[in-house]
Amino acid sequence: MIELRDVYKRFGTQVILDGVNLTVNEGETLALLGPSGTGKSVLLKHIVGLIRPDRGQVIVDGKEVRKLNRHDLRDLRETIGYVFQNGALFDSQSVYENIRLGITDEAKYLDDDYCHERVARCLKMVNLSPETAAKYPAQLSGGMRKRVGISRAIAGTPKYLLYDEPTSGLDPVNSDIIDDLVKSLADGLGVTSIMVTHDVKGAFRTADRIALLTGGKIVQIGTPKEFMASTVPEVREFLERDFGNVTFAA
Amino acid sequence: MTAPSSTLDLRRPVGKFVLNGLAHVGRLSLMVGEMARTIGEWRIWLPRTFTEMWNIGVGSFPIVVLVSGFAGAVTALQTGYQFSGNIPYYVVGTLIVESIVLELGPVLTALVLAGRIGARYAAELGTMRVTEQIDALETLGRSPASHLVIPRVLAGAIMIPVLVVFANVVGVYAGWVSVQAVLPVTDADFTYGARVFWRPFDAYYSIIKAFAFANCITIISCYMGFNTQQGAEGVGKSTTGAVVSSCVMILLLDTLLAKLLLNQ
Numbered sequence: 001m002i003e004l005r006d007v008y009k010r011f012g013t014q015v016i017l018d019g020v021n022l023t024v025n026e027g028e029t030l031a032l033l034g035p036s037g038t039g040k041s042v043l044l045k046h047i048v049g050l051i052r053p054d055r056g057q058v059i060v061d062g063k064e065v066r067k068l069n070r071h072d073l074r075d076l077r078e079t080i081g082y083v084f085q086n087g088a089l090f091d092s093q094s095v096y097e098n099i100r101l102g103i104t105d106e107a108k109y110l111d112d113d114y115c116h117e118r119v120a121r122c123l124k125m126v127n128l129s130p131e132t133a134a135k136y137p138a139q140l141s142g143g144m145r146k147r148v149g150i151s152r153a154i155a156g157t158p159k160y161l162l163y164d165e166p167t168s169g170l171d172p173v174n175s176d177i178i179d180d181l182v183k184s185l186a187d188g189l190g191v192t193s194i195m196v197t198h199d200v201k202g203a204f205r206t207a208d209r210i211a212l213l214t215g216g217k218i219v220q221i222g223t224p225k226e227f228m229a230s231t232v233p234e235v236r237e238f239l240e241r242d243f244g245n246v247t248f249a250a
Numbered sequence: 251m252t253a254p255s256s257t258l259d260l261r262r263p264v265g266k267f268v269l270n271g272l273a274h275v276g277r278l279s280l281m282v283g284e285m286a287r288t289i290g291e292w293r294i295w296l297p298r299t300f301t302e303m304w305n306i307g308v309g310s311f312p313i314v315v316l317v318s319g320f321a322g323a324v325t326a327l328q329t330g331y332q333f334s335g336n337i338p339y340y341v342v343g344t345l346i347v348e349s350i351v352l353e354l355g356p357v358l359t360a361l362v363l364a365g366r367i368g369a370r371y372a373a374e375l376g377t378m379r380v381t382e383q384i385d386a387l388e389t390l391g392r393s394p395a396s397h398l399v400i401p402r403v404l405a406g407a408i409m410i411p412v413l414v415v416f417a418n419v420v421g422v423y424a425g426w427v428s429v430q431a432v433l434p435v436t437d438a439d440f441t442y443g444a445r446v447f448w449r450p451f452d453a454y455y456s457i458i459k460a461f462a463f464a465n466c467i468t469i470i471s472c473y474m475g476f477n478t479q480q481g482a483e484g485v486g487k488s489t490t491g492a493v494v495s496s497c498v499m500i501l502l503l504d505t506l507l508a509k510l511l512l513n514q
Binding site: 045048050070075080084089090101110156 | 287293378381382383385386387390391
């Protein structure tokens with residue numbers, strides 16, 4: 001379980017997170033919506049310990065991330081797969097090497113036969129051919145880079161998957177492919193997922209629950225149905241942007 | 251009436267400068283500490299070190315040979331210009347060999363490599379920082395120090411002294427050939443002059459300087475790249491900062507080492 005309790009973060013004078021409370025239950029997929037610059041990615045980076053909160057607690061599997069020592073933080077990160085917005089693939093390394101880096105068990109990482117088999121399996125899970133392994137990131141399309149990024153994140157068989165804008169910059173067809181992939185990975189691997197996104201329709205397709213982060217706070221969280229029925233002005237504004245000015249039935 | 255706000259009040263900028271300086275020292279120490287902590291991960295850094303050694307050694311060899319060759323030739327030609335008949339010709343050999351080995355070989359090579367290697371490392375790591383590749387390594391539970399910093403620093407520490415040895419040899423040879431075009435110096439005069447004031451410590455001193463410069467270039471450029479901020483503009487700033495800081499540190503170290511090792 002992932003839990004954020006009264007998390008506060010500011011950069012300079014700008015308050016990014018202003019007392020965020022959020023709980024993500026085992027096995028569920030949570031979509032985190034919000035306008036640009038509201039701190040969705042910052043929130044995600046708190047979970048994996050890339051950013052430390054100024055105040056409050058980030059608790060993963062019962063452990064407070066800020067208090068973990070170097071070794072324990074490393075162990076925790078091995079249970080979390082993180083999919084970066086632009087893939088964050090290592091340009092100088094092939095797709096094979098990129099995905100191999102995701103194999104967090106050191107003994108398995110050094111076993112070439114295991115790595116080849118595992119990389120091929122991870123590529124297959126994201127609907128990419130084994131031949132992709134020999135390519136370099138510069139030779140891939142935007143959608144393929146995102147899928148390789150997901151492959152790398154799942155290579156270490158994580159317990160949690162964090163997606164940072166997995167469909168940004170993609171055309172609708174590729175966005176749908178990625179959304180389906182998020183859904184199938186959550187169902188197939190049983191992982192707990194948090195997906196930061198702008199894409200409201202994608203969030204409704206993939207998530208068990210949806211949260212809206214705006215003004216540094218979670219203003220609404222609930223199932224897609226509850227979210228649709230929300231009367232919170234920020235939620236209405238967000239929904240009407242994507243679905244038009246319609247009245248949603250509860 | 252209160253005095254107008256003091257436009258010459260230097261406390262704020264000086265304080266900011268000092269705090270920034272201390273922050274750099276702190277972050278640099280953390281990076282070096284992280285390198286020390288992950289030095290045991292040799293399976294990770296060893297193969298990458300060989301790749302970097304090849305990049306530094308083979309990639310920099312032509313420019314190092316070119317620069318040291320011209321440095322030797324110019325030293326010889328200027329020596330010829332300033333030479334009067336009252337000084338024995340063999341002194342030319344001494345001048346050229348000592349100038350190249352003690353100063354020009356290591357310093358010019360280091361300055362050239364600060365541009366070539368330092369800029370490259372800062373830009374590479376800076377781009378990796380702004381495109382979240384370094385964050386990605388961390389989220390995969392891997393140490394950026396063992397993957398990115400140790401191979402570069404070790405490769406520099408090994409290959410830059412080797413390049414300096416080549417630079418010294420080429421510089422002395424170019425000086426030897428060039429001086430014969432302007433002065434009637436025989437090979438026997440030149441070799442006698444080269445040997446008469448030669449001490450084996452001169453060669454060690456040259457290598458010690460090269461080693462110190464190598465660490466300075468690689469550590470500073472990796473540090474600058476690692477701490478890049480604000481996208482493409484940040485990468486540009488880091489790259490410039492790495493080259494300028496490395497060059498200044500090379501000159502400072504040059505003076506310091508001369509004082510510590512030659513003037514005891």
